[in-house]
Amino acid sequence: MAEIEIKGVAKVFGAFTALHSIDLTISDREFVVLLGASGCGKTTLLRIIAGLDSPTKGEVWIGGRRVDMLPPRERGISMVFQNYAVFPHLTVFENIAFGLRMQRLAQAEVTRRVTRTAEIMHIEGLLKRYSGQLSGGQRQRVAVARALAMEPDVILMDEPLSNLDALLRLEMRAELKGVLAASKTTTIYVTHDQVEAMSLADRIAVMHGGDIVQAAPPVEVYRNPAARFVGSFIGNPPMNFLPAAAAGEGCWQVAGLTFDGPRADLPQIEFAIRPEDLHPADHGFLAEVRVVEPLGPHILVTATVAGVVLRAVLDSTLALAPGDHITLSPVSDRIRWFDLNTQKAIA
Amino acid sequence: MSETTVRRAGNRVFVAAVVLACVWVLVPIYLLLVNALSAPAEVTGFPKRFWPSFDLASIRFFLGFRGVTSALWNSVQVAVLTMVMAIAAGAPAGYALARFDFPGKQLFRFMVVMTRAFPLPLLALPLAVLFIRVGLDDTVLGLAFVHTTLALPFAVLITYSLFSGIPYELEEAALTLGCNRVQAFLKVVLPLAAPGIAASAVFAFVISWNEVFASAVLTIEHRTLTAFLLQSLDVSPLPLKFAGGAALVLPALGFIFAVRKYLFAMWGIANR
Numbered sequence: 001m002a003e004i005e006i007k008g009v010a011k012v013f014g015a016f017t018a019l020h021s022i023d024l025t026i027s028d029r030e031f032v033v034l035l036g037a038s039g040c041g042k043t044t045l046l047r048i049i050a051g052l053d054s055p056t057k058g059e060v061w062i063g064g065r066r067v068d069m070l071p072p073r074e075r076g077i078s079m080v081f082q083n084y085a086v087f088p089h090l091t092v093f094e095n096i097a098f099g100l101r102m103q104r105l106a107q108a109e110v111t112r113r114v115t116r117t118a119e120i121m122h123i124e125g126l127l128k129r130y131s132g133q134l135s136g137g138q139r140q141r142v143a144v145a146r147a148l149a150m151e152p153d154v155i156l157m158d159e160p161l162s163n164l165d166a167l168l169r170l171e172m173r174a175e176l177k178g179v180l181a182a183s184k185t186t187t188i189y190v191t192h193d194q195v196e197a198m199s200l201a202d203r204i205a206v207m208h209g210g211d212i213v214q215a216a217p218p219v220e221v222y223r224n225p226a227a228r229f230v231g232s233f234i235g236n237p238p239m240n241f242l243p244a245a246a247a248g249e250g251c252w253q254v255a256g257l258t259f260d261g262p263r264a265d266l267p268q269i270e271f272a273i274r275p276e277d278l279h280p281a282d283h284g285f286l287a288e289v290r291v292v293e294p295l296g297p298h299i300l301v302t303a304t305v306a307g308v309v310l311r312a313v314l315d316s317t318l319a320l321a322p323g324d325h326i327t328l329s330p331v332s333d334r335i336r337w338f339d340l341n342t343q344k345a346i347a
Numbered sequence: 348m349s350e351t352t353v354r355r356a357g358n359r360v361f362v363a364a365v366v367l368a369c370v371w372v373l374v375p376i377y378l379l380l381v382n383a384l385s386a387p388a389e390v391t392g393f394p395k396r397f398w399p400s401f402d403l404a405s406i407r408f409f410l411g412f413r414g415v416t417s418a419l420w421n422s423v424q425v426a427v428l429t430m431v432m433a434i435a436a437g438a439p440a441g442y443a444l445a446r447f448d449f450p451g452k453q454l455f456r457f458m459v460v461m462t463r464a465f466p467l468p469l470l471a472l473p474l475a476v477l478f479i480r481v482g483l484d485d486t487v488l489g490l491a492f493v494h495t496t497l498a499l500p501f502a503v504l505i506t507y508s509l510f511s512g513i514p515y516e517l518e519e520a521a522l523t524l525g526c527n528r529v530q531a532f533l534k535v536v537l538p539l540a541a542p543g544i545a546a547s548a549v550f551a552f553v554i555s556w557n558e559v560f561a562s563a564v565l566t567i568e569h570r571t572l573t574a575f576l577l578q579s580l581d582v583s584p585l586p587l588k589f590a591g592g593a594a595l596v597l598p599a600l601g602f603i604f605a606v607r608k609y610l611f612a613m614w615g616i617a618n619r
Contacts, residue, residue: 052519073525085520089538098534102525150524 002063002076002153002186003028004049009058011044018044020210021058026203031180031187032215033197036207037233042190043158045207049188050079050156063153073102078147079156082163084139086131092118092142093127099150113149120179121145137168144176148183155180157189161196173199194234198222206230226345228338231272237300237311240278241338242271252337255285255306261337262347268340275300277334278312284329285310292320303328376596383593387586409590412583418575419594421487422556425571428491429498429555430548436495437502437551438544442536444503445510459500467497471564478565485566493561498551505550505609509543510536546606553599 004026011019019041026032034042047053049060051072060068067075078099087095096114105113118124121141131139140160147155160176161169177200180187191197197204198218205215206229214226225231231239244252244261252261254271262269276298278285287303287310294316301312301320305328312328320326337346382390386402389395409415443449444456474493475484483489513536521531562574570578576591583591 050523052522071527072519072522073527077523079520079523081516081520083514083516085514085516087517087520087535089535098521099524102530146520146524 003061004154004186004188005059005061006045006049007059007061009045009048009055009060011041011048011053012056018210019048019055022212024205024212024215026186026188029184029186031189031200031202033201033204034188034190034207035192035194035197035204035234037192040207041210042192042207046156046158046188046190049154050077051075052079076153077156078150078152078154080143080147080158080160082159084136084143084163086134086139086142086146088131090130091127092123092129092131092134095131095142096127096146096149098146113151114145117145117149120148120182137164137172140164140172144179148179152185154186154188155183157187159191160189162191162193169196176200194236206233208233223334224345225272225336228270228272228340228343228345231336231338235274237275237313239272239274239336240310240312242273242305242308242310244269244271244337255308257285259332259335264346266339266341266346269346270338270340272336272338273330273334275311276313277331278310278314278328279331280314280318280326281329282327284327287312287326287328289320289322289324289326291322301326376600379589379592379596382586382589387584390586390589405586405590409587409594412587414570414575414579415572415591418570418572421566421569422571422573424487425491425494425562426552426555428487429494430552432491432495433498433502433551434506434544434548437499437547438506440503441506441508442510442532444507446515459503462496462500467560471561474561475564485569487569490562490565490569490571491555493565494555494558495551497558497561498554501554502547502551505547506540506544509540509547509609513539543609546609549602549606553602556599557595 004024006022006024009019009022010017022041022045024032034045036042044053048055048068049062051067051070055068058068059066062075062077072079086092087098090098093114096117097110100110100113114127115124118127121144123138123141123145126134126138126142131142134142140163144160161172164172173196189197189200201218203215204218204221205212206221207213208227208229214221214230216224216226221230222234225234225239228241232241242254244254244259247253247258250260250263252259252269252271259271261271285305287305289301289303290309291302293300293302295313297316298313299316299318299320301314303310303312303326310328314320338344339346381395381397381399383405384399384401384403385396386400386404387408389400389402390405440459444452478484478489483492517535517539518528518531521535522528526534557573558571559573559577562571563577566574572591572595576583576588576595580588
């Protein structure tokens with residue numbers, strides 16, 4: 001059992017506050033992805049959980065034990081680093097065995113575990129090699145095998161796929177998902193790649209400016225962004241935002257159309273819609289097409305509506321050219337509203 | 348003049364400069380070797396032969412000369428002590444510079460280099476007085492202390508660049524795999540740094556081996572080879588000078604040649 005609880009964790013580097021006050025509970029065997037742009041604090045949070053950095057404030061609990069004062073080796077974690085950190089002076093076998101030897105396990109047990117994890121990661125043929133004789137993808141496999149061999153309660157991964165080329169990344173992603181699910185560990189995975197986050201996570205914690213802005217299952221994060229940032233960060237192309245003006249009780253005027261919206265007295269709110277939730281119709285936003293980009297099954301249309309840029313993903317059979325006028329109608333149950341003052345979603 | 352002629356002329360100047368530099372370094376070493384390996388009669392005679400006669404009489408005479416063997420032994424002792432002390436003090440400093448941010452780091456790095464700004468003659472006299480007062484005068488240990496001071500900046504800088512070249516991630520990986528800080532250093536950093544540390548040690552050895560001024564001022568009975576030769580230079584016969592010179596130059600040359608790639612790394616020219 002390795003539930004992880006992060007309570008009010010803050011980290012200050014001199015004048016810079018990397019983490020404000022993070023609260024996050026991760027259940028046993030859950031796969032949580034920390035997602036955010038560089039500098040959002042996701043790696044700092046991971047390093048604090050690992051024990052490689054200490055929090056300025058707050059507590060970290062793993063498996064019901066407070067660990068924030070303990071060194072990394074006493075936390076029951078293993079970590080996979082961005083640059084793999086495979087020891088160059090040791091063979092692949094000794095790399096994977098490194099942590100087991102530190103635990104003074106018997107040689108037979110060491111060999112058994114190394115062989116087994118090497119098989120899982122498909123590197124059983126490389127055990128006698130040194131890191132200098134391996135490709136990037138193979139080093140990545142060694143790093144994961146080394147972490148798995150420890151049979152930890154928690155595996156922490158810091159952008160493990162970011163140094164691989166696109167095809168290899170796709171392959172490793174699918175493989176990692178299977179391997180980690182089978183290993184029954186709790187996993188925290190840091191990435192800036194939203195596709196990676198979507199495909200791997202049980203739950204995504206979106207981070208921005210040292211805060212977790214939303215922690216929810218992937219589809220929930222995509223469909224119901226809790227904050228404007230989440231909508232603008234997740235999804236490619238991102239969500240469209242249009243300013244809304246009050247037009248009576250629960251009615252809002254957006255680019256010449258009136259919608260039923262939140263019944264609240266808010267000075268500034270925004271209307272939001274995903275690009276794939278806009279469809280050509282007789283009644284809708286009057287848009288002038290600026291750019292048309294064919295994407296195979298779809299076309300990505302960049303248009304302006306009342307002076308605001310709007311993107312729509314439309315069927316590729318549609319013949320559109322820059323300068324054309326088109327009427328786009330939003331799918332009504334996909335419309336979301338954001339309060340511009342708090343930047344939060346309005347329920 | 349066409350472009351190719353200009354380039355060819357430039358090439359010629361470059362080659363000439365390289366040849367000149369090589370001659371500048373190699374001719375004295377060549378003369379030293381030839382004369383050291385010739386019979387005493389040939390050393391004083393003229394014209395010289397291109398190949399030495401490999402007569403070991405000069406060397407034998409040199410080694411048999413009163414005081415030479417003990418001076419040689421003193422040199423080795425001082426150099427080994429210098430080597431040990433320079434690495435013992437320099438490597439931790441280099442590690443700290445490479446791994447930690449601490450207040451005054453820039454100043455510290457500057458001061459390390461600054462120690463070489465004071466001319467040794469300026470320091471030698473006060474040092475001699477101090478050494479006499481504390482009883483370190485004319486001892487191998489006292490001289491090794493002075494040589495350590497000379498070698499330390501290089502030891503710090505070489506090990507600093509060495510440790511900087513070993514990713515910190517490797518140590519962190521070791522920490523997550525069950526090591527404490529000391530174990531992470533011993534099991535991961537040290538094996539990777541060992542060849543470079545050895546090179547830095549050899550460099551300290553050579554600095555001490557070649558140093559003459561402090562040795563001449565601070566020792567009387569327990570002279571090192573350099574100080575001994577300096578003292579007896581004008582009174583000793585030519586074969587002795589050549590053999591002594593060769594005995595001084597060759598080990599230094601051999602050592603430096605063996606560890607050259609690590610010394611280049613110190614200046615950031617190449618790393619491995």
